[in-house]
Amino acid sequence: MTSKALRQPASLRIASGAFLALWCLIAAFPIAWITVMSFKSPVDAFDSNPLNVIFGPATRAGGSGWSILEIVLGLAVIYIAARLTVRRVPTLVASYSPGGYVALGWVVTAALVGVAFVLAFFGLLPIVTDLLTPLVGPLGRDIIGATTEHYQTVWVDRGFSNNFANSLIVTAGVVTISLSVGTLAGYGLARSGSTLAFWILIVALIFRALPHSVLVAGYLPVFINSAEWLSPILGENAPTLYGKPAAVIAVLVAINQPFTIWMLRSFFSNIPADLDEAARVDGCSHFKAFRLVIMPVMWPGVITTGLFSFLLAYNDFLVTSLLLDASNQTMVPAIAGMFNRETTTTDQVVAVAAAVSITAPLFLLVMVFQRQIVSGLTAGAVKG
């Protein structure tokens, strides 16, 4: 209840609403605009008249476009997919994941939802609309020029699916390892009031501030020559760590570790210590208490921290571009390589389509996990 004294005059409310709308426009515009661009022919995509970019006359003249029917059906599919994801998926994951593997369940579900959406949208929808178009007359005529050919170029011809698979391997590895190592450490640090624990956290804070290029400068010579110095230990088949996704996973986990333990520690501190003391009185060891009593109530914190680990690994450019070679590149460095040879405008639109492809999973992520992301941000801040 706002009291009478705090009620705002109408002019202020309107101004505040208008500015908020302006901010939303600024926040969403670049992303929305490159999404629109990615569906147009190069002529339309880089037209200086915004209406031409939206309606794409050149693209329509090229013979590809969307009719009202297709737009309506497409929006319906997106809406239903979003609705189902937000409403049903959390309960499904909770009920079907085997106990203790909820995080894994989420990863699998996210991948499944993504694949199912791509299949429904790009596979099933065109067939349905082809069948319906002759039946609806004027509604079936193209009104907006749009084409998905750039996405085909990116994913099929340019081998972006390989990059996607690499990104998936790296991010999945980083999230699982950094959570399993980090929860243990976070719990230990939260429950120990010793000065040593404090100093570990301080050192972690210093590590958090290091530029990643500094660390990579340390890895590169070691990784490139690793076959040489590992051979006394591993013998003939000592690997060259340079270019190995496993090495990148280890590096990203370590880089992420300071942040992970700070965040998890603050979540663990919020769980009353009485809980594990009670378990200890009942005869549990520390590990057993951790596994059986603390972890079940920690899932919100673990999911939130996992999200941020995911973001770090998925968004990384510096480490992956320097430590992986071209054959197993992840998505973000791959797109940087793509625009280096961007000579024609067609190449540019292809790069735009690749950029949108990278952003789409993040978009879904915010949609599903908005609350966890917000709570993660604020948990970090409140605890400092």
Add this chain to the structure above:
Amino acid sequence: MKPRVFAAFVGPSILMMLLFIAFPLLSVFWNSFNVTQPVYETVEVESCTAGFLEQTCTTEMKTRPILDEAGEIVRQTEFVGLQTYRNVLELDRLGEALTSGSWAAIQNIDFWKALRFTIMFTLVTLPLVVGFGLGIAMLINNASKLIRGPVIFVSLLPFIITPVIGALSINWLFRGDGILTAFLEWWLARDLALFAQAWTIELLMMVYRVWHVAPFAAIIFYAGLQTVNQDSIESAVIDGASRWQRLRLIIIPHLMPLIIFVAMIHLMDSYRVFEEVVGFRAEGYVISLQWLTYDFLKPDQAGNRSISRASASAMLTMIGIAILLVPLLKRTWRDHKGTR
């Protein structure tokens, strides 16, 4: 908790950090004083070409890398002291530029150019991020409960987007006759080329960074605004405080710890500015400290990486981090003492 149990819990994490953070730091430190390069030998080569009556022979001195039995290039590591640092800092060129008093000459030296941009970028974006973050937080707080969720969703998008991709998308809107350049040209009624000089690119980079980070600040401040004591606001109103006074005297002091937190995080992150240089393809005009190290690490045309120079520039970058960290560490230390 017994030390043994504590070690078991914390051990794996510590091990990873030692192996992959502390050890590389040592390696960087060592590499910055040593140079590893192929061993060259100078040989006299006589090359003869067939001529009329007699051959024309020339002898010249050629430098070539020595190969070992396996045909690999022999490399040797040599202690060079501060030489690499001198190469990166180019102090003699700096001295010349300083004595001639020419700012442009200083800006031609990579390291000083990068340092100038990094510091300016950090200092300019800091107040903007805090200011816009606070503004957006208050706007969201002012909106009706129904639309807050969607608004926060939209606000999170710039924060969550991959930095390189975010910079690229802004780049595409402005590059050439991109849609926003066209709009600006129509609005200002003049021709613009935003990617033809350094200062406009820097401006766009700062715009991008504020767009990218302001939502983070906004979400944190928004959470802080939920805990402002409504009673004290109400009594301030009754005492006749204007909106501005309420903001300045009640809300901002309440948010102060959060403002410091956001400022600290932002200082650390914007000092590491890097993705913007890649996304805006600005390396011809504007570079940052982290980009400089990255550039040394990338193989050049001959496939060599200047590890030693990269290490030196990384060490120099860390001096800045150390300066930034001192106040933060002081604060944490004080909190720690306070809680005990």
